[in-house]
Amino acid sequence: MLAEQFAQAGARVAFCARREEPLRALEAELRSRGAEAIAVVADVSRHGDCGRLVDAAAERWGRIDVLVNNAGISGAQKPIRDLGMDEFDEAMRTNLYSAYSCIHFASKHMIEQKSGAIVNISSGIGKMPVALRTAYGVSKMALVGLTRVVALELGPHKVRCNTVSPGWIEGERGAEVVANMAKARNIPPERAREILVSGPLKEAVTGQDICDTVLFLCSDRGRHITGQDINVNSGSIMF
Structure with a gap:
């Protein structure tokens, strides 16, 4: 949905997924509407795949203006004593390491341009933990921390970084x-x-609510917003 909304707003979009068939279908649909779109088959839990995605966009268009990290899995819901290390690691790789990897590659272009906007999609659980959701909660809390470190480090290069934390x-x-x-x-x-x-x-929050917030943060209207964690949750969390 985010790729569609950015394309509708006039952006050139590169996006990825692990399954090729729906990915190509979305690419074809966007192009049929006149959008410039690149679909890359990739698993963002793999560092190298994130590099391929960023390279595909940079090679086609010569710059990276916006990065939205939207990959995520809910992970296992079970007591810590029963949570396997492989289950914990899967959530961290998908929800956190993927964002780090994409920022690692995209920031090089943004620093050179002296401009850019990054949005990481987190969760209300990143602020208010929930029992039995250890892996998911820890990964989302860490994602908010990553956002703030990136905002501090890249701010002098006029690159902004924010988090959007949806409710259900x-x-x-x-x-x-x-x-x-x-x-x-x-x-x-x-x-x-x-x-x-x-x-x-x-x-309940809708996907459109999240898209609208992300588009605002990536636009010039959000040019003085960085290092923030924006709640979109109908008021379920107010801090």
């Missing part, structure tokens, strides 16, 4: 979160959804 988002991944929570806590799915939509607005 309706959709395929949101349904997976509900199902996993219901199973882990032995509660009905309806109760799990009530817990997730706990803000005073009593509304």
Whole structure:
């Protein structure tokens, strides 16, 4: 959805996924609308694949203006005593190391340009931890820390870095979160959804809400915003 929204706003977009078929379908759809788009088959939990993605965009267009790190998995929901190191590591590689790797490669271009905007997609759990979600929570907390370090380091080069922390988002991944929570806590799915939509607005966040916030942060309208963690959660977390 982010790639579509950026393309609709007039941006040239490069994006990736592990599965080639849906990736090529989105690339074809965007190009049919007149957008300049590059699809790269890549697994961002692998450092080298992140480099290939950044190189593909830089070689085609000569610069990297925006980087959005949106990869993420929910990870296993289980007590720490039962959480395997392989499960913990998978969440860290996908949710944290992928962002570091993409920033590592893209920042070189942004420093040279003396401009750029980076947005990392985190989660409310990055601020308010939840029992049984150790791997996910730790990876998202660390992602917020990475954002702030990058903002400090790259700020003198006029490169901004922010985090967007969504609440529970309706959709395929949101349904997976509900199902996993219901199973882990032995509660009905309806109760799990009530817990997730706990803000005073009593509304679930949509993908469009996140896209709108990311687009704002990457635009000139957000030119003085850096090092921030922006909540988009209907008020469920207010710090």
